[in-house]
Amino acid sequence: MERVIRTAARKGVDFADLRITDSTNTSIMVQDGRADKISAGEALGAGLRVLVDGAWGFAPTNNIAERQLLQALDDAIAMARTAAPSVTDPGMVAQIEPVEASVRTEYKIDPRQVPLKERVAAIFALEEAARQQAGDKLANVVASYGDAVTTMYLANTYGTYLQVEVVRCGVNVFVTATDNGELQWASKRRAKLGGYELISSLDPEQFAGEPARKAVALLSARPAPAGTFEVIIDPIICGLLVHEAFGHNCEADAVWAGESILEGKIGQQVAHESVTIIDDPTLPGLNGSFVYDHEGVQARQHRLVHEGTLESYLHSLETAARFGVRPQGSARAQGYSFPPIVRMSNTFVAPGDCSFQEMLSDTKKGLYLTGGNWGYVFTARGQFTCNVEEAYAIENGKLGQHYRNVSISGLTLETLRSVTAVGNDLRFELGGTCGKDGQSMPVDAGGPHLRIRNVVVGGRG
Amino acid sequence: MKAGAEWAEALCGTSRQIGVIVEKTSIRECEVVRDYTVRVRAFINGGVGFATTRRLGEEAARRCAENAVELARATHPDPDFVALPSPAAAQAQIEGLFDDKLAGLAAAEVVRWCSQGIEEARAVAPDVALSGGGDLVVSEMALASSTGVAVQRRGTHVQLGYFAVVQRGDDVGSYFDQDVARRLLDFEPQGLGTKATTEALRFLGARKVATARLPLVLGPFAGMGVIASAIAAANAESVQRGRSCMVGREGTQIASEVVTVTEDPFIPAGLASTAYDGEGVPKRRLTLLDRGVLTTYLHNSYTANKAGVENTAHAAWGGGITTSNLVPTLGDKTEAELIAELDEGIYINAAGLTPDPVTGDISATIDFGFKIEKGELAYPITTTMVGSDIFELLGKIDAISSDYRSEPGQIMPTVRVRDIQVVGGG
Known part of the structure; x- marks a missing residue:
């Protein structure tokens, strides 16, 4: 790696970095009482990125022989030189101190050391527990598991040489229940940075029983109402909301590109004063945690919003240079074949001082929304959509009618300014992946219960 | 099959992609991505093991096949599995899936298309924020199975698309447009920057x-x-x-x-x-x-x-x-x-x-x-x-x-x- 980077410097690039990643993964899917499909994959490759005359060139390869890496370097330089004459907004990178370090994820049990049959048996137990709980309403259970071990080697023209080993495990139980031709489903997932202890510490009845009971209960729930409501959202939807509706707008590449509603709003009130929003990759063991980002910058906590006022964006080396700030370690890449881009890590609303019961008692009429699996946002307009797994009517401070899966929509700033209560019960249960620019990246998100006025609920009447 | 599979299937794919990224109404990046993948499905008593490798070389491919068999052994029998398909001739030959002209284009041509889109967008709205870009992909895949299936396909694919954002005070309009094709003669990059930006203006208010x-x-x-x-x-x-x-x-x-x-x-x-x-x-x-x-x-x-x-x-x-x-x-x-x-x-x-x-x-x-x-x-x-x-x-x-x-x-x-x-x- 050193020779390739030295050659890049000799060839006159303004900046170059080389990431080699070596990864293995295993996944297990159990359904209909059988270990249905077991998969494994491995990949080894290098991503070479250069900045030449204001243009970026990128040339990944899955041949890491030195001769091929030097060829990839020439390709990347040629790509950048092809683009350079047409660049009107030249790229740049912030200067950083070089890092020489070797770090690895802290874990108790290496998933690769757990016999495959043992891993299959553990997932089989989850499927079985869900089947038992769903009883005669069962249509299907899919219990799935995945582990991945990736070692990244990073070198750049600043003199950084970094080796990072990352171990991840995750599990998901998806239950479909049926009654009189009606189908409903619920799921529960857990994904974290860490070893197989994530799985071995699970109580199958508790973990897999929850989605099974929920799917069955949803069979007798009604379709959600349509309209604008005061809502209380649980920590899962709070995580979805803060990640999708707000967090993507804080990514400085979107801000620079003119595609964020937060452009030019540092120091301005963007949410109710009770709202503080943090992105923190240093929280131990969460799915979006890391020690160094994929440009070799050490991770640190980012306070994005403090008591309603926008304080900062999330930065890569490039956006830090553009905005004249210190790089803060928010650039990550899906693998060697993708360049690093600005990504969130573990994004959350800081807890307030209101208990859920106080929040509920104080709500005359509205909806309580719980669980959710996906969301998306158009950052330029700040229009977001979040999925909701189930809902309950709130009447005079009490939970009433049970409603089915629905989505909510809103405008980010309008919604965050309409927060009327912040709970004291911070939770992270959204460990999963986030998609951006064709790249999928492990993240987590969470928060406490929130109460918000005037949320559009896309129900059926 | 030597490793013990009752049925097996292998898929091998290679691709080369030239990509150009447009950000904030400027060319930002040009990339060339070469990829190689081998995927093997192995069946034992109907249970399926599925292994993938993106490592180069025969040894990696052989290990991939052996892994698939080992994984299949860890599955439970599936009585519903009967057989992989037998070989059969295609009903038609399809013209135009691979275009030599497209495959032979250099990255500079994709950069030129993107530069043209930027100029078009600016002509409609000088303050437009245009993002997107173009991709030119050449790919080849081959599939073989233990039943004697042996087919391959190769293709070319070009895509150019933009997302335009226009802002008037706090009012924001945005929209997108794109064109995709397998042949150069079907591809129409002209006017995409104009269309995306014109439509974005319609979404103001x-x-x-x-x-x-x-x-x-x-x-x-x-x-x-x-x-x-x-x-x-x-x-x-x-x-x-x-x-x-x-x-x-x-x-x-x-x-x-x-x-x-x-x-x-x-x-x-x-x-x-x-x-x-x-x-x-x-x-x-x-x-x-x-x-x-x-x-x-x-x-x-x-x-x-x-x-x-x-x-x-x-x-x-x-x-x-x-x-x-x-x-x-x-x-x-x-x-x-x-x-x-x-x-x-x-x-x-x-x-x-x-x-x-x-x-x-x-x-x-x-x-x-x-x-x-x-x-x-x-x-x-x-x-x-x-x-x-x-x-x-x-x-x-x-x-x-x-x-x-x-x-x-x-x-x-x-x-x-x-x-x-x-x-x-x-």
Whole structure:
């Protein structure tokens, strides 16, 4: 790696970095009482990125022989030189101190050391527990598991040489229940940075029983109402909301590109004063945690919003240079074949001082929304959509009618300014992946219960 | 097979992609990505082990095959597995899937297209923020199985697309446009920057609407998206597992009688054209929706054998179940005429109308749309949702337009739907 980077410097690039990643993964899917499909994959490759005359060139390869890496370097330089004459907004990178370090994820049990049959048996137990709980309403259970071990080697023209080993495990139980031709489903997932202890510490009845009971209960729930409501959202939807509706707008590449509603709003009130929003990759063991980002910058906590006022964006080396700030370690890449881009890590609303019961008692009429699996946002307009797994009517401070899966929509700033209560019960249960620019990246998100006025609920009447 | 598999299948793919990224109305990056993948499926007592490697070399490929067998040994027997497909000849040779001219283009040409798009966008709105870019892909795949299947395909693909944002104070308008093709002669990069920016300007001044039941006019992306998602939900794997809203719907009316959709895998230069499915089974033309009736589930060899029916050849290359080109039967009125007939309604350019595949429910934000008043698009809308389900939406389709947006192999007409719950923030 050193020779390739030295050659890049000799060839006159303004900046170059080389990431080699070596990864293995295993996944297990159990359904209909059988270990249905077991998969494994491995990949080894290098991503070479250069900045030449204001243009970026990128040339990944899955041949890491030195001769091929030097060829990839020439390709990347040629790509950048092809683009350079047409660049009107030249790229740049912030200067950083070089890092020489070797770090690895802290874990108790290496998933690769757990016999495959043992891993299959553990997932089989989850499927079985869900089947038992769903009883005669069962249509299907899919219990799935995945582990991945990736070692990244990073070198750049600043003199950084970094080796990072990352171990991840995750599990998901998806239950479909049926009654009189009606189908409903619920799921529960857990994904974290860490070893197989994530799985071995699970109580199958508790973990897999929850989605099974929920799917069955949803069979007798009604379709959600349509309209604008005061809502209380649980920590899962709070995580979805803060990640999708707000967090993507804080990514400085979107801000620079003119595609964020937060452009030019540092120091301005963007949410109710009770709202503080943090992105923190240093929280131990969460799915979006890391020690160094994929440009070799050490991770640190980012306070994005403090008591309603926008304080900062999330930065890569490039956006830090553009905005004249210190790089803060928010650039990550899906693998060697993708360049690093600005990504969130573990994004959350800081807890307030209101208990859920106080929040509920104080709500005359509205909806309580719980669980959710996906969301998306158009950052330029700040229009977001979040999925909701189930809902309950709130009447005079009490939970009433049970409603089915629905989505909510809103405008980010309008919604965050309409927060009327912040709970004291911070939770992270959204460990999963986030998609951006064709790249999928492990993240987590969470928060406490929130109460918000005037949320559009896309129900059926 | 030497490692102990009873059945086995290997898929090998290589690709080269040239990409150019546009950000903030400037070229940002140019990249060339070469990739190589080997995937092996091995079966023992019906259980399947699936191994993938992106390491180069024969040794890595051999280890991949051995891993697949080892994984298959850890599965439980599956009595529903019968056999992998036997070799059979394709029903047609498809022209235009690989274009030497496209394959021979240099990165500079993609940069030139993008520069042209930037100039076009700036000519419409000097302050536009344009992002997107272009990709030029050359790929080759080969599939072989222990039954003697040995097929290959190679293709070229070009795509150019932009997302334009214009801002007037706090008011923001945005929209996108794109062009895709397999051949240079079908590709039209000119004008995309103009179209994306012109459309973005139309979305300035968006308003909220009141909650009401209204007719919807689904533009080409939204209309064909809904119909394609309903067909995708007829995936036989999901149906047989009991987790699809299409359980029990084969042979029944799932859409109104104006909806007929044929799958044609043989359209020359079609984006989704293919002579074989992903298990090497010859593709054929099929009417999937016949005057609203779902004629068949989408099968691969496993699901067809399990159901005891003929394989419909819908195995995707690389895993899963998918369709090729979907061709809807057109109506006799233009989009403009369908809109002109409405006193009030909602026009949807794009929305997440894909139903929940299990329940069929639709609860979606209209990402880009207009209020229709007195037969015309009156103003763009914001924070507006649709609450329905796939069967209500398909069943209430009362017209499909005679005009359409087209990409090679793709026909996307406008679709009109009666009386659907619209939820507004106004």
